Amino acid sequence: MKKTYLLLFHLFLFTTLSFAQSNFKPGYVVTLKGDTVKGEVDYKEWGSNPTSIRFRTPDNKISNFTTADINYFSIDKLDIYQRYKGPVSHDETNSNRVTGGRDTSFIVQDVFLKVLQTGKVINLYSYSDAVKPRYFYSDPSADNSVHELVYRVYYNGNTSEIQKGNTTTEARYLQQLTAIALKANLLDDQMQQMIEAAEYSQPYLLRMATKMNGYTKEQVALTQPSSNNDAFELYAGAGVNITTTKSLDQDGKAVGSPYTSVLPRVLLGFNAYINPNTRRLFFSVELSLTDIKYKDRYSGATYSFNQLAATLTPSISYNIYNSDDFKFYLSLGVGISHYSIFNKKFNKYDGSPLPEAYLPFFFSSYNNAITYKAGALLGKRFQVYVQHLYGNPISRDSFYSMKQTSNNFGINYILGKQK
Structure with a gap:
């Protein structure tokens, strides 16, 4: 038991000191007024989407920025985050933790969404916090407003829904993706099968976005900010x-x-x-x-x-x-x-x-x-x-x-x- 406590103490101390380290990478921010400021972003091991960032200008001035200060920030060739203010769902989607019926609750929040891919048909984003991971999209051919791709898991006796054990899965994001493909005249049999097989996870949704935007592998490398480093x-x-x-x-x-x-x-x-x-x-x-x-x-x-x-x-x-x-x-x-x-x-x-x-x-x-x-x-x-x-x-x-x-x-x- 003493050895376990010692290990936990060292682990706590180790991770605390680790996350305190600075890791400035070249990038830029876009202010609420639309001005672009080049400098360096302190790129952290963000387990969830960041609520604030540290930014260093060429004259070594360091500032803390939140969604109250900037619309956008980019770490060159790595990650891009975009400000979003709107409804964010707060229902539980882990079937092991679902405790009630259908929950449509949301909170209007001001957050940074991670940009996964931009294109002519669909822009794809992600947002993760202590509650769950979520995915958002916008239509660049329309007003480019951002909407959440809806996915719910809950207890319900309605047998017309897709049943997974004792829970019901409401995959409305599939209907949203179908509507986007239909508007862009892309809804053929192959696209329909691809949509129906898409799970609510980043690999599947990125594959859908790549197909809709008509990107090759080379084009994906140019349009997705994340590098090709392997995990x-x-x-x-x-x-x-x-x-x-x-x-x-x-x-x-x-x-x-x-x-x-x-x-x-x-x-x-x-x-x-x-x-x-x-x-x-x-x-x-x-x-x-x-x-x-x-x-x-x-x-x-x-x-x-x-x-x-x-x-x-x-x-x-x-x-x-x-x-x-x-x-x-x-x-x-x-x-x-x-x-x-x-x-x-x-x-x-x-x-x-x-x-x-x-x-x-x-x-x-x-x-x-x-x-x-x-x-x-x-x-x-x-x-x-x-x-x-x-x-x-x-x-x-x-x-x-x-x-x-x-x-x-x-x-x-x-x-x-x-x-």
């Missing part, structure tokens, strides 16, 4: 594991001498970036395999064993320095290890074996340890790191216990990237 990358690595094993008596006093093992370590893992554009905050999961040796003397006898440790390590990392070709990061995680103990030997000084009844340790088959890591990404493909695993007990019994502390050094290679 997910695989890597493999090799390195050295340096583990020091200490034996302790029931009072916590050292028994014998600490033994340090230096052996190879291999791993396979992946990184998942919270925002593929900023590529600052990311989660990692890696599986490593290493051999550990131990040898010591006890009251006229020698004791030794080999320990094969398979460790699954989920972690959260943050790129403190974040350029295209060089990144420096800190990481905090927990190593969950499974042990296989083999080649155990308990001998007299003359080499003759002692009875197994005298074996001094009862080993744990698994354990966990808090991990700290610092590393750097070089040239987009090679990652070097140093990692520390905080005191990990591997055995417990009435008389003796063993505790290990490990330091890992190595190099990883980014194998490939997937969206």
Whole structure:
């Protein structure tokens, strides 16, 4: 329990310091009067649409802007946000959290919508907050006013609706998309099938917008502000594991001498970036395999064993320095290890074996340890790191216990990237 609290404290401190970091990127804002001001936007790991931004002008003056100050802001080649004032739905759409009947409630809000795509037939936007994600559209051939694509989930006994378990799904956004396609003379059988299959999610709706606007892949790259950075990358690595094993008596006093093992370590893992554009905050999961040796003397006898440790390590990392070709990061995680103990030997000084009844340790088959890591990404493909695993007990019994502390050094290679 103490280890869990320690990890949670470090995680809170780590994420707090991470989000406090500045990350200014070239961009511009458009004021309520229509004036364009060039400068830099502090580009954060926005889990929801931002309510305000920090903007730095070329003379290094920093200002905070909200929807009361600007109509529009852009981070070059990354993201665009547009001011919207109007109704925003507030009904729950997660079927696990729906508690009542059909809810058409909304609040008139002044928010920044993220621009997903602009085109001649439809402009597509997204807005996410603590309640749910939502999608909006506008018709550039009309008055270009923005409307929410309506999607509801609720309890209702009306069997004429589409039933999903105990809930009813009202997919009015499909009718809205059909009306847009019909107005643009695009509603053929293929378009109708595509609309009917469209889920209320960004990939499906972006695919619909791309089809309606008649964009090729090259045109999409020009009209969608988000870059093509991938959110997910695989890597493999090799390195050295340096583990020091200490034996302790029931009072916590050292028994014998600490033994340090230096052996190879291999791993396979992946990184998942919270925002593929900023590529600052990311989660990692890696599986490593290493051999550990131990040898010591006890009251006229020698004791030794080999320990094969398979460790699954989920972690959260943050790129403190974040350029295209060089990144420096800190990481905090927990190593969950499974042990296989083999080649155990308990001998007299003359080499003759002692009875197994005298074996001094009862080993744990698994354990966990808090991990700290610092590393750097070089040239987009090679990652070097140093990692520390905080005191990990591997055995417990009435008389003796063993505790290990490990330091890992190595190099990883980014194998490939997937969206």
